[in-house]
Amino acid sequence: MEVKLPTFNSVFSIDCVIFGFEAGELKILLIERNEEPYKDWLALPGYIVEQDESIDDAAERILYELTGLRDLxxxxxxxxxxxxxxxxxRVITVAYYALIRINGQKELRPITQYARKAFWHPVNELPKLAFDHSEIFKTGFNKLRRRLNYQPIAFELLPEKFTLTQLQSLYEAVLNKKLDKRNFRKKMLSYGFLKELDEKQKGVSYRAAKLYKFDRRKYSKIFQNELNLENKGKVI
Amino acid sequence: MEVKLPTFNSVFSIDCVIFGFEAGELKILLIERNEEPYKDWLALPGYIVEQDESIDDAAERILYELTGLRDLxxxxxxxxxxxxxxxxxRVITVAYYALIRINGQKELRPITQYARKAFWHPVNELPKLAFDHSEIFKTGFNKLRRRLNYQPIAFELLPEKFTLTQLQSLYEAVLNKKLDKRNFRKKMLSYGFLKELDEKQKGVSYRAAKLYKFDRRKYSKIFQNELNLENKGKVI
Incomplete structure (x- = not known):
């Protein structure tokens, strides 16, 4: 018995949930679509995978074409x-996500005609999105929350130097709840992967807060030991 | 500008990495394929998604047809x-995994002609598998290892009543290293989700070990708190 692969009338696509953090707010990247029948629809950046590209390559290309961002x-x-x-x-879509520092990113500018514009939108008041994109966003957001517990992702969203208040407001935005300031600081500092700098916040008129940096070496060490039975516990 | 979805000459498939634990060994489910040009190839149970079924439904159907197992x-x-x-x-494949107790499962028996047989194979000495199935297995195995740290998966692989030695040998098989017996027991018992039974192992001539059960209520409580800043730490 010999079998040939059937030819299907179906395509693969990619959709991207790109998280950013800015001014105490967690945001995602949206596009306004430009082509009929989806003109004016708000959507996650996403499009069809070409026949001759891997899905990872497609994700990079599509995000770049729709938003101008690359190397995420x-x-x-x-x-x-x-x-x-x-x-x-029939469209089966592979969803990707990434975390970036919004500050320091170049201006958003779609390259392709399929998006009219690309912009950051707070996750708290998301509008209705095209297709099942609201569900894709929710799944990605839950994933982000879970990862925050055991991977060093907070630091991908913050500027290189940050205050403990900024760090806490990021955790609060992702977990969507207030955290106790004293407990948060105590716990965060206890891990030893925050490096206190000899610098203070600039542009603040009084009570400038200490700046911290993330000690990558110490952090990696903790995560190398993740599977170790002797490991002390989750990061947060 | 109006666009139509292109018609692609490509298919979606499903591949399954099914883990089981038996006699101290971690195993996965393999099939021997039956059709040319893949006759005799060893592979993960996997096949093509139909046009009118969701990928979750396809995964269930395909596993059942190739191995006789269902409701995983x-x-x-x-x-x-x-x-x-x-x-x-072009075949893009969505990989699924599941954990099951091998004992208590019905006999493996392919329903479709695409598999000649289905069988359990220890993960430690896997033969060369078809296509990129060795890579798919490795990715699934790494996922299993990571999940063992923060989800109650060990108990899906063990019989309902088990000894601490069985629990330890499961952790050792998944993590692929020896663990210290005293530390392991102390840590495992400290979480409070193991319920000591008034029963001992049967069929053992001397020194029958105590049997334990997994306290689902306590366990859920711990995992509900996973995102809680006050949480005490990872399970292991």
Whole structure:
């Protein structure tokens, strides 16, 4: 018995959930689509995978074409394959996510005609998104929350030098709850991966706060030991 | 500008990494394929997603058809989309995994003609597998290792009543290293989710060990608090 692969009338796509943190708010990247029948729809940056590119390459290309951003460290987090998730046919989409520092990023500017504009939007008041993009966002956000517990991701969202208040407001934004200031500081400092700098916040008229840096070497050490039975526990 | 989805000459598939634990050994489920050009190849249970089924449904159907197993709690863990991963064309595969107790499972018996047989194989001495299935297995195994640290998965692999020696040998098999017996027991018992039973191991001629059960209520409580800053730490 010899079998040939069937030819399917279906496509793969990529959708990107790109998280950024700015002025105490957690945001994601959205685009306004430009082509019929989706003109004016708000959506996650996403498009179709070409026949001759890997899905990882496609994710990079698509994000770049729709937003002008590139060289992000994107990771896939889930594949969405419900039969009717796309009105035009069978589209199975691989969702990727990344975390970036919004400050210091270049201006957003779509290269392709499929997006009219790209912009940051706070995760707290997201509008209705195209297709199942609200669900894709939620799945990505839950993943981010879980990862915050056992991976050094907070520091990908913060500027290189940050105050403990900034760090706490990031945790509060991701976990969506207030944390006790004293406990938070005590716990965070106890791990030993925050390096106190000889510098203070600038541009603040009084009570400038101490700046901290993330000690990558110490951090890696903790995470190398993640599987170690003797490990002291989760990061937070 | 109106766009139509292109028609691609490509397919989606599912591949399954099913872990089981038996007699101190961690195993996965393999099939021997039956059709040309793959006759006799050893592979993960996997096949093509139909046009009118979701990927979750496809995973259940495919595993059942190739092995006779069903009603497993499968979860997708990664999608593999390199351009040349399949010799017959573009195939993007969504990989699923599950953990089961081998004892108590029915006999393995392929329903479809695409598999000649299905069998359990120790993960330690895996033969060469078809396509990129060795890589898919490795990715799944790493995922299992990481999850063992912060999710109650050990108990899905053990019989309902187990000895601490069995629990330790499972951790050792997954982490692939010897653990100190005293430390392991102390730490495991300290969490409070192991319930000591008034029963001992049967069929052992002397020094029968105490049996334990997993206290699901306590366990859930710990994992509900996973995101809690006051949380005491990882499970292991």
């Amino acid at each position: 460290h994107m990771q896939q987090f889930h594949t969405f394959g419900e039969v009717n998730r796309h009105p035009q046919g | 709690h499968m979860q997708q863990f990664h999608t593999f989309g390199e351009v040349n991963r399949h010799p017959q064309g």
